[in-house]
Amino acid sequence: MAEKFVAKLSEMNNGDRRIVFVGDNEIGVFKHEGQFYAYSNFCLHQGGPACEGLTIAKVEERLRPDKTSMGLYFSEDEMHFVCPWHGMEYDMKTGECVSDRKMKLKKYKTVQKGDDLYVVA
Amino acid sequence: MDLIADRGRRVTIEELNTTRLLSHARKQAHQRNLDDMVIVDVDAHHYENESYDEFLPYMENDVLRQLALSSRSKNNRAGISPSQVGYQDMGGRVTRYPMRSSEKTEGLKGAQRDIQLGHRWMDAMSVDYSCLFPTGMLNIGLHPQKEMEVELCWSYNRWLTEKVLPEGGNRFFSMLCLPFNSPEAALRHVEVFGDRPNVGGFMVTTVRSDMAVYDNAYMKLYRALEERGLVLSFHSGPNWGEPIYKSCNRFLAAHALGFTWYNVVHCTNWVINGMGERFPKLPVIWIESGLAWVPFLMQRLDHEFMLRPSEAPLLKKKPSDYMRDMYYSSQPMEIQDYGAMECTFRMMNAETQLLYSSDYPHWDFDLPSTIYDLPFLSEKAKHNILGGTAARLFKLPPRNDKQKENLKRFGNLTAPAAAA
Numbered sequence: 213m214a215e216k217f218v219a220k221l222s223e224m225n226n227g228d229r230r231i232v233f234v235g236d237n238e239i240g241v242f243k244h245e246g247q248f249y250a251y252s253n254f255c256l257h258q259g260g261p262a263c264e265g266l267t268i269a270k271v272e273e274r275l276r277p278d279k280t281s282m283g284l285y286f287s288e289d290e291m292h293f294v295c296p297w298h299g300m301e302y303d304m305k306t307g308e309c310v311s312d313r314k315m316k317l318k319k320y321k322t323v324q325k326g327d328d329l330y331v332v333a
Numbered sequence: 334m335d336l337i338a339d340r341g342r343r344v345t346i347e348e349l350n351t352t353r354l355l356s357h358a359r360k361q362a363h364q365r366n367l368d369d370m371v372i373v374d375v376d377a378h379h380y381e382n383e384s385y386d387e388f389l390p391y392m393e394n395d396v397l398r399q400l401a402l403s404s405r406s407k408n409n410r411a412g413i414s415p416s417q418v419g420y421q422d423m424g425g426r427v428t429r430y431p432m433r434s435s436e437k438t439e440g441l442k443g444a445q446r447d448i449q450l451g452h453r454w455m456d457a458m459s460v461d462y463s464c465l466f467p468t469g470m471l472n473i474g475l476h477p478q479k480e481m482e483v484e485l486c487w488s489y490n491r492w493l494t495e496k497v498l499p500e501g502g503n504r505f506f507s508m509l510c511l512p513f514n515s516p517e518a519a520l521r522h523v524e525v526f527g528d529r530p531n532v533g534g535f536m537v538t539t540v541r542s543d544m545a546v547y548d549n550a551y552m553k554l555y556r557a558l559e560e561r562g563l564v565l566s567f568h569s570g571p572n573w574g575e576p577i578y579k580s581c582n583r584f585l586a587a588h589a590l591g592f593t594w595y596n597v598v599h600c601t602n603w604v605i606n607g608m609g610e611r612f613p614k615l616p617v618i619w620i621e622s623g624l625a626w627v628p629f630l631m632q633r634l635d636h637e638f639m640l641r642p643s644e645a646p647l648l649k650k651k652p653s654d655y656m657r658d659m660y661y662s663s664q665p666m667e668i669q670d671y672g673a674m675e676c677t678f679r680m681m682n683a684e685t686q687l688l689y690s691s692d693y694p695h696w697d698f699d700l701p702s703t704i705y706d707l708p709f710l711s712e713k714a715k716h717n718i719l720g721g722t723a724a725r726l727f728k729l730p731p732r733n734d735k736q737k738e739n740l741k742r743f744g745n746l747t748a749p750a751a752a753a
Contacts, residue, residue: 227344236360258700259357266346266426269339286339296346296354296428298697 215330234333250320251307260297336425349432355457361702362459369735373723374463376690381467384443388492392484415475420584427696444496471570474541483512498531508536516550523557533727534564539595540572547606559615566618569596596622607647609655618660625667628680662690664699675709684714721745
């Protein structure tokens with residue numbers, strides 16, 4: 213497994229992403245709330261660029277104790293990234309497809325060395 | 334370009350470049366040697382509203398043309414074509430919707446821009462030929478004025494056949510919009526436009542509140558199509574404003590049901606009224622309702638017909654047999670259960686009756702790999718569905734020697750090879 217340079221740590225802010233090419237493979241690296249997450253850039257649906265679209269908080273429907281709906285809200289703690297081809301959503305922290313959590317994008321390790329960020333692929 | 338995400342947070346997305354966006358589709362095509370197969374997309378779209386200024390002047394009636402052109406002025410908020418509430422772009426999650434204007438096309442506008450964008454996605458997916466349909470005008474059946482429906486269809490069809498299709502390198506064809514609320518005008522469209530190059534047939538938008546496909550008023554129209562060897566297609570759509578869908582509080586529900594249900598209703602009326610017996614040589618395609626409805630409707634209609642044949646006296650075989658005589662576009666394929674899908678393919682004779690469609694650039698488009706990768710399909714079925722059957726139906730030639738060989742191998746070579 214080789215380490216592939218992603219970016220200078222000082223140049224990646226929360227909400228930023230980079231797409232890294234390793235041979236025919238593509239890996240999306242996100243910085244979210246100070247943590248780095250790296251996933252395969254091939255959507256499990258039809259192979260779209262899963263990591264290149266919008267990042268957006270999970271949408272939740274909140275219920276009262278009597279099961280009546282309070283309506284729709286953005287989650288306070290779950291961020292998603294969305295494949296731009298068809299809108300398939302993935303959990304930022306796990307790479308799980310949020311409409312079927314058995315489906316998961318391949319996850320890659322990241323390594324920090326000084327001011328450099330690498331992905332292990 | 335920044336898109337708005339949760340709580341007004343801005344997310345920067347690269348400007349749209351269709352070739353770049355679909356680079357993975359190009360990889361798939363290369364891995365599967367799709368360039369060696371003729372691939373025909375029988376349902377793709379452009380946004381004709383971006384070209385109103387080019388085609389509205391073709392409207393024939395002076396007063397209606399003035400009304401339409403006037404509504405194009407900057408300060409006029411009136412619409413020309415009926416519009417609907419809906420969230421096709423999923424709040425910007427499907428980025429090509431909000432980013433569309435950011436795509437560069439060498440300064441081209443209108444028809445020329447449509448052609449360049451079309452060629453970009455076709456080349457990425459390895460699509461050789463694409464049947465171009467409008468987007469906003471899929472709602473034309475909801476226009477309160479019949480005469481405006483006629484005028485808009487007329488001007489769009491003139492522009493499409495005179496400015497768009499001739500410039501498309503013979504890779505675009507169309508089934509032109511019929512003003513179906515006016516049977517006589519629809520017939521005139523067939524008589525005037527039916528023989529033009531790259532016209533494969535005519536299309537009825539099925540989002541209509543009152544549409545009786547069996548009405549005697551339409552028989553001349555169907556005969557005219559049949560005599561000319563043209564195809565009649567029914568393109569479905571959603572309509573959240575339809576009374577029964579007003580109980581749907583999510584677009585997902587109105588979309589999933591609407592797209593299917595309009596074609597379920599019209600296909601039922603078509604079959605039960607014996608249109609297959611009246612016009613046996615008229616090819617009919619049901620477009621963009623997915624596939625899962627087909628076995629449902631076959632079983633439902635066969636069951637009722639067995640008990641009530643007196644209400645369908647023109648039928649000489651079961652309703653499902655007539656349904657198997659017709660064609661279906663593939664998108665959006667409900668790829669959830671291969672067993673169910675294999676049964677669906679068997680019931681509809683997919684090997685000869687199913688036609689690949691992408692619906693690009695709309696949000697639920699399907700790549701050719703959705704057909705090619707199905708584990709239960711024979712090689713012949715893959716070739717037929719992806720383009721062989723459509724090449725035969727629309728007389729489309731192969732674009733290279735390998736394609737010619739493959740069309741010949743599966744009995745689909747009907748037109749001479751393209752010069753290109």
